[in-house]
Amino acid sequence: MSNLRASRTRLVGAAATVVLAALSLTACNDGTGARDEGASANSTTANSPSGASTSGSGSGSGSNSSSPSTSSSSDGKPATATTGPATGTSASKTPVSSGKPVTCEGSNTKTVAAPLNRPVNHMLLTVTNTGGKTCYLYGYPAIRFGEAQAVPPVIEESQPQAVVTLEPGESGYASVSLSATDGSGSNGHTEKSLAVYFRGRSGNESVGSGAHPSLPAKGVYVDDSLKVTYWQQSMDDAVNW
Secondary structure: OHHHHHHHHHHHHHHHHHHHHHHHHHHHHHHHOOOOHHHHHHHHHHHOOOOOOOOOHHHHHHHHHOOOOEEEOOOOOEEEOOOOOOOOOOOOOOOOOOOOOEEOOHHHEEEEEEEEOOOOOEEEEEEEEOOOOOEEEEEEEEEEEOOOOOOOOEOHHHOOOOOEEEOOOOEEEEEEEOOOOOOOOOOOEEEOOEEEEEEOOOOOOEEEEEEOOOOOOOOEEEOOOOEEOOOEOOHHHHHOO
């Protein structure tokens, strides 16, 4: 009988020891000092994009894989690789030239004559390409005021280095010295009409139709010192003479 009781006492003691060990392990898993290695490994794998460890260089690789690839544009700013083609890039309303270039003349241009305050006794001719093709302004304008039979001479020093080229919508310029500023010109008189004719490639012949720009109602005063410049690509170059 005494042996049976001793055996039961040992069994109860062993069971108590197992229970205490289980309680101790549970307390550690609740944040009291022990670490569950299996749970930690699973957590690391779930946070990694590829299922591998996120430490060291692997972390940088995983971060890059989740962002769009980029490239450097010409201005140094990053541009996403998925950028599509640009649309509506041109806001210009200027017609686009088509076909072989032609000579500028009255039928494909518009000519305006405007007296200038500076230089004094000068007038500016503005020729605008109103056609659909590029045109060339050769030489200098052949102008005639009123019933004049001869055209005024050109200022040779004003000749540009290249033929003036007008795309559709663009303008070329020439200035007209109407009379001597010091009053030294002879045969001074007032004219109220003007005709402008255009030259061909050779520079000697008149081509196409002429233009007849309006003059001020009071007319313009001219004398024998009347002369013109070559056609110029810019207004500034034209009014310098």
